[in-house]
Amino acid sequence: MNNERPSWQRRAVVLPVVTALVLAFQLAPIVFVVIFSFNEGRSIGSFTTWSVRWYESLFANESLLESLWLSTWVAFVVAVIATFVGTALALALSRLRRAEAAVPGGLLGLVFVTPEIALGVSLLLLFSTAGLTLSPVTIIVGHVTFCIAYVAFVVRARLETLRPDVEEAARDLGATLFGVVRLVILPQIAPAAIVAFALAFLLSFDDFVVSFFASGVDISPLPVYIYGMLRLGVTPEINAIGTIMIAAALLLGVIGFVVALRRGIVKQMTGAAQGD
Template structure:
């Protein structure tokens, strides 16, 4: 008996190795993997192939069709000699700078009011901002045109400026408001405890914190203003032609090589602005 008990105890005390069930991710089958990669490749082709064609053709020496005739910068040189194109370009730059600056000032003040104060109609204002962002451009264009005709405003620079401020403003408000929502309120409380006045607190604490978002909103507004076509088509006048509308009028009568060149320039400018905007938003 003692021998059996000792054997049982030794068996019970000996470690028993058990296999744990490990859940491994299910690998897709070869057919599923090929289909997924093919679908992803198709998405990339649809997104980037037109851009690649645009950039490559802007350096094409041939003027007829899309037959490659050799590398050349002649279409970029042609742009420098096209006075109408240069005038439209500078009109767009001036319009974009003014619209982005005004939108940023108004949008930043609006975001501060929405974040710091409670007032009647605050929820309605928030909702209207998103409605303005989600509304089709054609609806906004017709609405603005009807308003300008109703008040007797002559279509030109002023009408374009008001229209661009209108559709740029919500993007600035939301960009700055998102930064304010992540603001650590303890910074503001610490400034108050140290005796800082309201103006000093805003100047030394609040503005440095939200400045990257303000600049990102400005760059976003400038980009939106620079490439708008739909709204600008409705509210512009013959006295002030901007670059997107100039390009659109050129494309309607046939795709000229200069369009590829100016499109490439706008693409590079937009990419630079987007990169700068993202870098500013990532600053802490």
């Protein structure tokens, strides 16, 4: 009697194991950082006892708090600008025929495949040629250049699911073009815009490469500041900073996902991507 399991049953056992191993490999460093951020001792290799000592030290570091504040308000400004411009761009592309939107859509997609180091160097050369002093303004400009593409992708995926007959009905009832946009289109794409805003905020806040090339000699964004700390030696404060950044990213990610899930954007975006 052959007791060998069918191939599909073997795959059913192997796939969960492989998935668990991959997730463990990805999450192990994050768990390590979070646990050792509460370590009393200075060692980052042996845990002694639980303590919030390094969080207290972190919030007493004025230079680090200035970098944190800089990264926060830069990310907020970038998210606002990118959401506005990216939404307008998505609206424009959605009104073009597929052949007409191919070229601008392809150029927009270059952002996803362009190495970030190339983008950072290009921005540095551009700012130097234009005679601009590196400052928070140049950081904002650099971040907006790639965040717009992400916003446009999210919002355009939502626009692909809208019913054109609703707009036509609004026009038949006397609504102007501005009225259709304000009363019909924007309320329907608002959840997608919120998700895009959160995504742009996270991308800007967490960016290192473009921030490194676009920041000046004054206050550095938080990722660049952390890089400077690492060059001088790893301290447990790094774990505390990392834990705070992980918590902030998870919070914004959960908020965006809940909004998208409640409005059905996740399903709609998946369907639009499959349709393409």
